[in-house]
Amino acid sequence: MVGKTVDDAVNAALAELNAKKEDVDVEVLEEGSKGFLGMGSKDAKVRVSLKCTPQNKAVDFLSGLFDVWGLNVKISTELDGDVLKVELEGDDMGVVIGKRGETLDALQHLTSLNVNTGDGDFVKVSLDTEGYREKRVKTLESLAAKLASKVAKTRHNVTLEPMNSYERRIIHASLQDNEFVTTYSVGQSPNRKVVIAYNRK
Template identity: 30%
Template structure:
């Protein structure tokens, strides 16, 4: 098995260097991130990224420089050169690449939390092919959650944006810690029901404070069952808020 280790400023730079030196494409290697690196603060604690590239099929590399000689034939019924890559292999490579990207996102989030001064670990949970949970464990859970989930929500935005930078496919990343998301859902549903009663009783619109899109969606869904009110959102992100109005 052919394998080499490469070091550079970022993981992406180290991978690019390795591919160039080994003269292979990304689809021909398995990538292991040995060290995601860190920027440090004012240069202190800075570390370069380190990756290991393992050639999946060494024969591919050995045969890469061989130029095949194909004799021309007048028989038009002769089949064309068979394709090398099978659909099954494509699926496997795509899955491996996605897992590698998620590992990079995981390390990125841990670096941010570390820069905040907290220790944490993350478990990646594949809910389905289009949705991934990253469950955080830390003794400083309340600080990582922040006021009404603001810190956790910010970390989630960073994670999603970084993954979107690495991958073109559609995948939703949700960060959670100590089952906060489910507890928050229950809080939002109870709040929505209580405020709907207020809107019906007073006949006046009730406006909530700004909240993320997925939290507004939770409230829209629970209130959609009540026929005597209507809900809609106003404002622009990130200050968009929910309004309940009696019909």
């Protein structure tokens, strides 16, 4: 990046990267000079790169992906202990969420793979947009309660649609204290399903 002074060049690079000074490494290539009476002046040149942090790895990966998709997405990150929370904001988040959150889950998995390259400590990635994760948990808990009530009345097992491991855990956990039903999973991923069965004990 080029500027009249080193600070000008650095600030221009920060604006382009949408980053703070503490998030980047700066290498000064040329200090620049004012010259004599405005003659022979030289601009300063710097090389600015994002530091190799979990947050920057996540932003760098997702930004590149969304650019390819042609989506304008604001990416916010927060490192809370060993959990990296990534929040996405934009106009067309339905595309990012996908059917039953499948695209969001895939993005979370790919982001985790990118963040956890290298020798650093493992960081768990939690990717969300528009509060989808919380809404999905409530939907699944409500569904589990409704179907458990049905199973308790009819004494006939109910098999749910295929779900990923995270969603299956929500169903199992929400019904673990229900004395009338028990739950277990059947099938192979990605078609593994939860069965809500009548507890005959």
